[in-house]
Amino acid sequence: QVQLVESGGGLVQPGESLRLSCAASGSIFSIYTMGWYRQAPGKQRELVARITSGGSTNYADSVKGRFTISRDNAKNTMYLHMNNLKPEDTAVYYCNALRRDGFVFEYWGQGTQVTVSS
Numbered sequence: 503q504v505q506l507v508e509s510g511g512g513l514v515q516p517g518e519s520l521r522l523s524c525a526a527s528g529s530i531f532s533i534y535t536m537g538w539y540r541q542a543p544g545k546q547r548e549l550v551a552r553i554t555s556g557g558s559t560n561y562a563d564s565v566k567g568r569f570t571i572s573r574d575n576a577k578n579t580m581y582l583h584m585n586n587l588k589p590e591d592t593a594v595y596y597c598n599a600l601r602r603d604g605f606v607f608e609y610w611g612q613g614t615q616v617t618v619s620s
Contacts, residue, residue, distance in 0.1 A: 503528045503529055503609075504526055504527070504528040504529055504530060504533065504599055504601055504607070504609040505526070505527045505528050505609070506524055506525070506526055506597045506598075506599055506609055506610065506611035507524065507525045507527075507597075507611060507612075508522060508523065508524050508595065508596070508597045508611045508612065508613060508614040509522070509523045509524075509525075509614060510522040510523050510614060511595060511614030511615045511616045512615075512616070512617070513617045513619065514587055514616075514617070514618055515618070515619070515620055516587060516588055516589060516618055516619075516620055517586055517587065518587055518618075519583070519584060519585045519586070519587065520584045520587060520616060521581060521582065521583045521584070522538065522581065522582040522584070522595055522614060522616075523579055523580070523581055524536070524538075524579065524580040524581075524582075524597035524611060525577075525578065525579050526578045526579070526580070526599060527578065529601060529603070530578045532601045532602060532603050533555065533599050533600065533601050534554060534555045534600060534601070534602055535552060535553070535554050535555070535599070535600040536552065536553055536573060536580045536597070536598065536599045536600075537549060537550070537551060537552030537553065537571075537597075537598045537599075538550040538551050538552070538571065538580075538582045538595055538596070538597060538598070539595070539596045539598055540591075540593035540594065540595045540596065540616075541593055541594050541596070541613075542592060542593040542594075545593075547596070548562065549562055550562050550565055550569065550582070550595070551565065551569055551571035551582060552571070552598075553571045553572070553573050553580065555573075555575070557573070559571055564590075565584075565591075568584065568585050568586045568587075569582060569583065569584050569585070570582070570583040570585075571583075580597065582595070584616075587616075587618045588618060589618050589619060589620075590618075591616060591618050592616060592617050592618050592619070593616060594613040594614065594615055594616075595613060595614050595615075595616050596610055596611055596612075596613045597610070597611035598610055598611075
């Protein structure tokens with residue numbers, strides 16, 4: 503089993519920066535992909551960024567050039583550094599992890615609220 507705990511959300515003004523963290527515990531050595539998703543009220547959950555155990559990354563078009571995903575395997579922690587935040591970035595951000603042990607298992611954190619408002 504894997505447990506994910508997000509932190510770092512909060513209220514910021516447009517143009518400011520924020521860093522989210524996701525700490526993983528449990529059967530962490532089998533995790534091969536981690537990512538950040540976000541969901542606003544009335545909208546579907548969408549992929550923001552993801553990173554593999556080898557360091558390959560993917561970003562949503564809406565955040566390219568502004569967000570950076572990283573992963574510290576030694577600390578079992580994933581980060582999302584968000585720059586130049588916009589009001590449309592307002593959402594609950596969720597940490598996600600995939601673990602393969604015969605089957606692929608998917609895990610989610612409880613989410614952290616990010617609000618961008620002037």
